[in-house]
Amino acid sequence: MIRLQFFREEDFSGVNYMLDENQLLYTSSAANALKRIADRNTGFEFPVTVFDAEIAVGFFTLDFGDDKSELTDNPDSVLLRSLSINPEMQGKGIGKAAMGRVDDFVRENFRDCHEIVLAVNQNNISAYELYLKVGYRYEGKTRMGRSGPQYLMSKCI
Numbered sequence: 001m002i003r004l005q006f007f008r009e010e011d012f013s014g015v016n017y018m019l020d021e022n023q024l025l026y027t028s029s030a031a032n033a034l035k036r037i038a039d040r041n042t043g044f045e046f047p048v049t050v051f052d053a054e055i056a057v058g059f060f061t062l063d064f065g066d067d068k069s070e071l072t073d074n075p076d077s078v079l080l081r082s083l084s085i086n087p088e089m090q091g092k093g094i095g096k097a098a099m100g101r102v103d104d105f106v107r108e109n110f111r112d113c114h115e116i117v118l119a120v121n122q123n124n125i126s127a128y129e130l131y132l133k134v135g136y137r138y139e140g141k142t143r144m145g146r147s148g149p150q151y152l153m154s155k156c157i
Contacts, residue, residue, distance in 0.1 A: 002097035004105045007034075007047035007059070014056025015049060017086040025147040032061040033082040037061065048105070050098040054108065058085040058098055060111060062106065068117055070143060071152045077115035078106060083127075099134040103157045119143060119150040128153075141150045 007015075015030040017047035028036070030047075037045045044065035050058030060083040080102065085095045106113050118136065120128050131153050132138070141152040 001052045001053060002094060002101060003138060004101050005049050005051060006097065006109075007049045010054045011049040015059040015086075016084075017088070019084060023084065023087070026121045026127065027084045028082040030082070033059070033061050042066070050094065051087065052057075052094055054088065057089045057094055058083070060084070060098075062110075064110075064113075068086065071117040071119060071141075072154060074115045074117075076112055077117050077154075078110065078113050080116055080118045083118075096130055096134060099130065103155070107157055115154055116157060117152065117153055117154045119145060121145060121147055122149045122151055123147075 012030070019027065019029055026152070034047060042065050044063060046062045048060050048062060049056050049062070061081050063079040063081055065079075068077055071079060075108060081145060083095070083099075085098070102116060116136075117133065120131060122128070128138075128151060136153040136155045138151045138153050142149050144150070145153060
C-alpha cells in the first residue's frame, strides 16, 4: 500500500538512493532537494516521502513559492517537483500510485490549494505519459529547463 507523509529526518536513509545520470537530467536527488529547501528557507516548500507499506521508497516536494508563477497565474496552486522513486523499486507502479495519492494529500493538508502544476522534460516520455494517466493536462505551454524544453502540466483538484 502506497502512502504519502511529510518528510521526517528518519526517512532520509530510505530516500537517499542513487539516481543514475539519465534520471538526474530530469529530477533532483532527495539530498539536493532538501539542501535547496534549507538554503532557500522560505517556509513555502514541503518535502514528502513516498512509502510502500512502511518502507520509504520515493520523494518529492510541494513548492508554494514564486517558482510556480512560471507555470500558472493561479495563486492557489502548488508546484510539484523533484519526484523520484528508488531505482530498485521502479517499474512496480509505485510512481503512478504515489501520483494518484497526491491530490488527496494536498487537499487534506493545504485546503486552499486548488491546482497542482509541474514541468516535465520533453525527452522524459515515461514521466509525461504517467502524468497524463493520472489526470494532468498539457495545454501547449512549454519552457526551457536545465536539461532542455519542458511541458508545463496542470491538474485542478
